[in-house]
Every structure is written in structure tokens, then in C-alpha cells.
Amino acid sequence: MTIDLARARADTPGTEAVLHFNNAGMALTPRPVIDAVKEHLDLEARIGGYEAADRAEPAVERVYDATAELIGAKREEIAIVENATRAWDMAFYAMAFKPGDRILTAVSEYASNYIAFLQVARRTGAVVETVPNDAKGQLDVAALERMLDGRVKLIAMTHVPTNGGLVNPAEAVGRVARAAGIPYLLDACQSVGQLPVDVGRIGCDMLSATGRKYLRGPRGTGFLFVRSDFIDRLEPPFLDLHAAKWTAPNRYELRTDARRFENWECNVAAKIGLGVAIDYALGWGMAAIGERVATLAQDLRDRLGAIRGVVLRDLGETTCGIVTFTKEGMAPTAIKEALAGQHVNVTTSSRHSTMLDMTQRQLDMVVRASVHYYNSENEVDRFARAIAALA
Numbered sequence: 001m002t003i004d005l006a007r008a009r010a011d012t013p014g015t016e017a018v019l020h021f022n023n024a025g026m027a028l029t030p031r032p033v034i035d036a037v038k039e040h041l042d043l044e045a046r047i048g049g050y051e052a053a054d055r056a057e058p059a060v061e062r063v064y065d066a067t068a069e070l071i072g073a074k075r076e077e078i079a080i081v082e083n084a085t086r087a088w089d090m091a092f093y094a095m096a097f098k099p100g101d102r103i104l105t106a107v108s109e110y111a112s113n114y115i116a117f118l119q120v121a122r123r124t125g126a127v128v129e130t131v132p133n134d135a136k137g138q139l140d141v142a143a144l145e146r147m148l149d150g151r152v153k154l155i156a157m158t159h160v161p162t163n164g165g166l167v168n169p170a171e172a173v174g175r176v177a178r179a180a181g182i183p184y185l186l187d188a189c190q191s192v193g194q195l196p197v198d199v200g201r202i203g204c205d206m207l208s209a210t211g212r213k214y215l216r217g218p219r220g221t222g223f224l225f226v227r228s229d230f231i232d233r234l235e236p237p238f239l240d241l242h243a244a245k246w247t248a249p250n251r252y253e254l255r256t257d258a259r260r261f262e263n264w265e266c267n268v269a270a271k272i273g274l275g276v277a278i279d280y281a282l283g284w285g286m287a288a289i290g291e292r293v294a295t296l297a298q299d300l301r302d303r304l305g306a307i308r309g310v311v312l313r314d315l316g317e318t319t320c321g322i323v324t325f326t327k328e329g330m331a332p333t334a335i336k337e338a339l340a341g342q343h344v345n346v347t348t349s350s351r352h353s354t355m356l357d358m359t360q361r362q363l364d365m366v367v368r369a370s371v372h373y374y375n376s377e378n379e380v381d382r383f384a385r386a387i388a389a390l391a
């Protein structure tokens with residue numbers, strides 16, 4: 001199956017206004033998602049918010065089935081929360097660590113996750129250790145295996161780092177984690193929606209992702225997957241009357257499904273929008289999306305790599321839709337601003353987001369151009385010309 005580019009662009013009003021290569025920041029929202037969110041807001045204004053939620057229950061409930069279908073999970077293994085960070089936090093902070101416990105992670109780990117590691121290490125006496133990269137620049141699976149011992153209590157890795165095109169070997173890490181019986185938390189924030197992600201094949205116990213990036217959903221949405229036979233090993237760091245039931249004056253009972261990681265109040269319109277966005281992605285098919293994104297990104301890399309002064313900064317054996325680069329004599333922020341003046345969207349990624357990796361590579365900042373399936377070959381061409389013309 002291939003992507004009908006004309007239809008994809010017609011469904012995406014933003015493509016008329018901008019050349020959007022900031023899909024890893026937030027992708028342009030497709031028409032069905034925009035309509036669903038607006039419709040629900042209108043309904044809330046017309047008949048009342050609680051009443052609107054009752055009427056929209058099937059659409060709200062659909063998000064659990066759609067998410068489960070997207071990642072090969074069961075609906076009761078899905079929690080919908082306000083973003084990927086909170087999803088990840090609800091899993092990570094639910095684990096108990098004691099002094100000397102080891103948390104293993106990757107060089108390209110995301111700042112928010114690493115800050116949480118540091119906080120929990122400080123509180124509990126656990127230690128966080130980084131698995132080195134292999135020669136290709138992704139997590140070295142053999143090194144991970146050598147680091148294992150009885151004190152390793154968690155392997156936590158980012159699937160696709162925020163600052164580069166690499167795809168970490170999530171399945172190989174899953175095999176190692178499974179064989180050793182070690183809990184495995186995958187930050188799939190940048191991979192879900194741009195390539196096929198299947199929790200069964202990966203073998204992770206917990207996975208977090210966001211709505212607004214490659215899934216093209218509304219801002220302020222995210223989800224957490226927790227494997228059903230793992231759920232009871234986690235004590236959610238926060239509880240409320242949705243996550244648990246007050247059953248006697250001094251007793252409560254936790255929900256048995258992953259919604260124990262949710263909280264009661266949420267943006268219902270956005271939640272509906274997330275379900276629509278996932279159904280929309282499933283309509284195209286994740287294999288077709290993944291293939292087009294990877295091809296388009298490789299075209300972009302090839303074009304940029306041929307420009308004098310441009311240095312590509314992507315690592316990894318398998319690359320994806322995120323293309324990072326620098327250009328001699330021009331600061332990444334100046335490149336971003338110059339492009340913005342031409343209605344071309346990119347972002348920059350700084351050392352503060354992925355400190356270990358950027359420090360190791362002696363980089364302070366890179367330009368990040370991230371493509372999606374609705375971007376066109378013509379846009380890749382225009383973008384490459386714009387970069388070449390910058391002085």
C-alpha cells in the first residue's frame with residue numbers, strides 16, 4: 001500500500017500555509033481531528049460539559065481500542081493522560097527502588113526522563129547507569145547484556161531520540177530484558193505514529209507516547225501502556241477517585257486496569273481527537289506511513305549532505321523521519337529564524353534535551369527537520385534549496 005499524497009495534503013489545511021518539517025515537535029493536524037475537537041467543544045457549550053461527555057462516550061471510549069490496535073495491546077492496558085512525560089512518570093515513579101538498585105538507560109536519553117532518574121536516585125539510593133553506544137551510535141545490546149546483574153531493576157530507553165534520526169534496537173533490548181526478567185520501560189514518544197510499534201514484538205512492560213507528534217493528535221494528550229500481567233507490580237504515585245474507589249472510611253481499592261494511572265479530569269475534546277487521530281493513522285496503515293517517512297527523510301539527508309558546509313548529525317543503523325544537521329558559519333537558531341521568514345518550519349535541539357549524547361559528540365545545538373508522510377518531494381527540494389541559499 002502506498003500513500004495517496006494528494007489526499008493526505010488535501011486533508012491537512014496547514015500544508016497550504018507552511019512547509020512543515022517540525023513533525024517531531026508537533027505535526028500538522030488533519031481535518032477529521034480538527035473537526036472532532038471543535039465539534040465536542042461546541043457540544044459542551046451547547047448542552048453542558050458533563051452532558052456532552054455522556055453523549056460522546058462511544059467516541060471517548062474508542063481511543064482505548066484505537067490505541068490498543070495501534071500498538072498491539074489490549075484496551076485495559078491503556079491509560080490516556082495529558083502528555084508523554086506524565087505517562088512515563090506514572091510508570092517510572094510507580095516503581096520501588098532501594099539503595100544500590102541499578103537503572104540502566106541509553107546515551108541518548110531524554111532530559112525529562114533523566115531528571116526523573118536523578119531525582120529518584122537521590123531519594124532512594126538507586127544508581128543510574130548509561131549503556132554505551134555501539135559503533136553505529138545506537139544502544140549497544142551486547143554491552144547491555146554484560147552490564148546485567150541481580151541489582152538491575154529497570155531498563156529504560158528512548159526508542160527514537162529527540163535529537164537525531166536513529167531508531168534504538170527496541171526489540172533486541174526487549175529480548176535481553178525478557179530473558180533476564182528485568183522490567184523494561186520504553187519511551188516511544190517519537191516513534192509511535194511514524195513507524196510500526198508493537199509491544200508484543202518489542203517485549204516492553206511499559207511504553208509511553210504523545211498525541212501531538214507523529215500521531216497528529218491534539219496537544220495535551222498522551223498515553224501509557226502497561227502490560228496487564230505487570231500492572232500489579234506498580235503503585236501509582238498519585239491516586240484519585242478515578243484511579244481508585246473509596247470503599248470504606250479507611251479503605252480504597254485500586255482500579256484493576258491501566259486507568260489507575262489516569263486522573264479524573266481531562267480534556268474530553270482532546271481525548272476524542274486523539275482517538276480520531278489514531279484511527280486516521282490506522283486508515284493509512286502504519287507500514288505505509290513508516291515506509292514513506294523513512295524514504296522522504298533519506299531523500300532529505302541525501303540532498304542536505306550534498307550541500308557545501310552542511311554536516312548531517314544523525315546516528316544509527318536504522319534511521320527515521322528526523323533529520324539533524326548543522327551548517328558551517330551559521331548558528332542553528334539563525335537557520336531556524338531564516339527559514340521561518342520563508343514559512344518553513346524546523347526546530348533546534350539543544351544539549352539540554354539530550355545532554356549525554358550531545359556532550360559526547362561535542363555538539364551544543366543542531367537543526368532538526370522532521371518529515372511526515374504528507375510532506376512532498378517538492379517540499380524536500382524547496383527545503384534543500386533554501387538551506388543551500390542561506391549564507
Ligand SMILES: *Cc1c(COP(=O)(O)O)cnc(C)c1O
Pocket residue numbers: 083084085086110112158160161162187189190209210211221222
Ligand atoms: C517530546 C518527547 C517527550 C515528551 O513528550 P510530551 O508529550 O511533551 O510530554 C518525551 N520523550 C521524548 C523522546 C520526546 O521526544
